[in-house]
Amino acid sequence: MKKVTVIGAGFAGLTVALRLAQQGFEVEIYESSSRCGGLLGTDQTPYGIAERAANAMIRTRKAEQLFEELNLTASHVLESSKRRFIFRDVPTQWPLTLLETFQFVIRLGSKLIRGKKTLRPSKQETLENWGKKNLGQAATRFLLGPAMQGIYANDLSGLSSFLILNPLFSPRKEKYRGLLTGPGGMQDLINHLETKIRSLGVKIHLNSSVQLDDLQGPVVIATSAAAASRLTQVKFPELSSILASIRMTSLISVTLFFEKAQSAYKGFGCLIPRGFDLKTFGILMNSFIFKDRDKTYNETWILGGIQQEELIQLSDSELLKLLAQERYAILKQKDSLLDFKINRWKNALPYYDLTLEKAQKDLNSIETPDLFLHGNYLSGIGLSKILDRSDLIAQQIGSKYG
Numbered sequence: 001m002k003k004v005t006v007i008g009a010g011f012a013g014l015t016v017a018l019r020l021a022q023q024g025f026e027v028e029i030y031e032s033s034s035r036c037g038g039l040l041g042t043d044q045t046p047y048g049i050a051e052r053a054a055n056a057m058i059r060t061r062k063a064e065q066l067f068e069e070l071n072l073t074a075s076h077v078l079e080s081s082k083r084r085f086i087f088r089d090v091p092t093q094w095p096l097t098l099l100e101t102f103q104f105v106i107r108l109g110s111k112l113i114r115g116k117k118t119l120r121p122s123k124q125e126t127l128e129n130w131g132k133k134n135l136g137q138a139a140t141r142f143l144l145g146p147a148m149q150g151i152y153a154n155d156l157s158g159l160s161s162f163l164i165l166n167p168l169f170s171p172r173k174e175k176y177r178g179l180l181t182g183p184g185g186m187q188d189l190i191n192h193l194e195t196k197i198r199s200l201g202v203k204i205h206l207n208s209s210v211q212l213d214d215l216q217g218p219v220v221i222a223t224s225a226a227a228a229s230r231l232t233q234v235k236f237p238e239l240s241s242i243l244a245s246i247r248m249t250s251l252i253s254v255t256l257f258f259e260k261a262q263s264a265y266k267g268f269g270c271l272i273p274r275g276f277d278l279k280t281f282g283i284l285m286n287s288f289i290f291k292d293r294d295k296t297y298n299e300t301w302i303l304g305g306i307q308q309e310e311l312i313q314l315s316d317s318e319l320l321k322l323l324a325q326e327r328y329a330i331l332k333q334k335d336s337l338l339d340f341k342i343n344r345w346k347n348a349l350p351y352y353d354l355t356l357e358k359a360q361k362d363l364n365s366i367e368t369p370d371l372f373l374h375g376n377y378l379s380g381i382g383l384s385k386i387l388d389r390s391d392l393i394a395q396q397i398g399s400k401y402g
């Protein structure tokens, strides 16, 4: 059977390697760091676990099937995780006033009467523009903005409506059915993936870098866009320069462990719309999401984005001071801190802006024999979207080389 090389052992690289090995390909992974998982990982503290990046993946059918194949029992999600808050002077489950709700329903309803397709985003249109046109000012700021910020870690002003909303018009869209993670967090998922692919004969070379010129046969590059650009510079210069145009956004996640749980807002978490003089994008109330997992109550605070790149320079004490102020402003809580875990992700995620929209189109027009691109800059930032792409790439390789 033909050999396939995968570069990068993040979630994209590991899952595409799994699907390829299951088809009988001989797979070798080259990973430049000393561990598998990429952005994903879970730190242990005396007070409980702290996720480095994603704390769960969306429970699609494919994700469920992956957990079954890996023999990984998913952590139970609490009923309280269904409650989500958005900040508008206080955390609330519905942030619009009565009048704004009425205006929002009339505006959206009048569009829907004329057919769902009237809501289809145009190419090169920002999400802010799309929102104001279709949902109105208030719903854009207090509903669409926070929801997108929670996924794309940026405000609406630069995000591409086409990239983000167009997939929602696909007829095969699955209904949201909750979340999946391992009992020990996302590191469980990585450990199970690694064990499974090794058992299928996949060779993983850690602390290894490769050059495309040294490789024979099909290659999957499953790294960030920036790393993919460097890897393709010599062999595919045109492709490399498109990849280099993709902008990256930095992010900080801080898990705070408290002596006692706040009980004022029990839910998945709280998203903070822009325009409040608050830096935080969102708060995950971890102990109200996953059952029997935490030793002590903890929250993960996420901040960053292209407009707040300077935050990544803050020292630990400056960050903790800022978060203490914001926690009081948002949740009105002043509890004593037991421990904390800070992850600073410099240029961690692709910025889903109009430049990326153009780059994706340009990438599709380039022929790259034996080379397949994978990662969160292509079909979505979330892990369920990455898993879908792993299946697709494995199918393409299977039908071309199998």
Ligand SMILES: Cc1cc2nc3c(=O)[nH]c(=O)nc-3n(C[C@H](O)[C@H](O)[C@H](O)COP(=O)(O)OP(=O)(O)OC[C@H]3O[C@@H](n4cnc5c(N)ncnc54)[C@H](O)[C@@H]3O)c2cc1C
Binding pocket: 007, 008, 009, 010, 011, 012, 013, 030, 031, 032, 033, 036, 037, 038, 039, 040, 052, 053, 054, 055, 056, 057, 058, 208, 209, 210, 222, 223, 224, 227, 231, 251, 252, 253, 302, 345, 348, 349, 374, 375, 376, 381, 382, 383, 384, 386
């Ligand atoms: C704070 C935060 C919270 C998030 N929350 C969620 C969430 O709740 N749900 C969700 O679904 N998603 C979430 N995400 C997004 C999700 O975690 C990422 O999109 C996903 O993990 C990216 O996986 P990847 O394999 O594409 O990339 P990466 O994880 O970046 O992996 C790429 C790998 O390639 C390696 N590499 C780079 N260059 C080379 C080279 N030259 N040679 C060999 N190896 C190389 C890297 O070392 C790395 O291991 C979050 C992200 C962050 C930062």
